[in-house]
Amino acid sequence: MIARGDRLPGLSLAAISQLQVERYLAASGDGNPLHRDASIARGAGLSGTPVPGMLLMAQAARVVGAWSGCLELMSLSAHFTHPLLVGEGVEFRARVVALEAEQARAIVRVTATRQEKTVLLAEAVVRLPPP
């Protein structure tokens, strides 16, 4: 039984490596040099190359997917609020923030943080099984 306020199992990722980022860039086709070239990243005011936001969003989806099992993920939205740099770790926490019985769906909020700083704020809508 899913209830408002339920906490989902979190996900802790140790330092994300440039190799992981390169693998993601290759698989997704993302050619933005910001994620590869430290000098460009420094020029943009960062102290290192940033992890692609979509790689973090995929991990947010992974957190919801691991919890909901075969429940259908209907939508996922994310704000990339602060850059996470290659070599940094990140913690994902999630909880059910609303149950909408009439629409048979639950809203799950996922927060990814690095040393108390929010790097990603996501919201997922999950279809609930029929009663």
Next chain:
Amino acid sequence: MKRDDSDACSARWHLGRFRVDTSAPRVARFREAIELDVAGSGAAHDAVPITFPICWLTSPEITAALTGRLRDVGMSPGQLPIHLQQEIILLGPLEIDTAYWLNVTLAGPDVGLKFRVEAEVTAEDGSEVATLVVGLALVVPAGRPA
């Protein structure tokens, strides 16, 4: 490209209608890259991840259409797009090894050189399958031409 001035705050441009697909090898590479198949992920091993459609938006055709339009509205060669936000709404699961159409629109600029890329995903029969919305901002890294 057709310009649609219906929104008084920011202009909208239709970037085109593009053929895309969920080819099994590409989906498998993407799943591997996001480490979706590790134990306990709860995901079916042949499912298309909800974030997979971002791969379509980075295709050379769509990137060229998007970059061309951004340059038309003043983006300099030294500017880079920064991904600020993303929304993916599915009306049903994306099927593996299936072709779709992607209808892409650019809207903006808003304050802070922010743009929105909106893409409607439709199936072969024209039924709507998903909507993608990307929020971008343009930045000029120091040392690059403004």
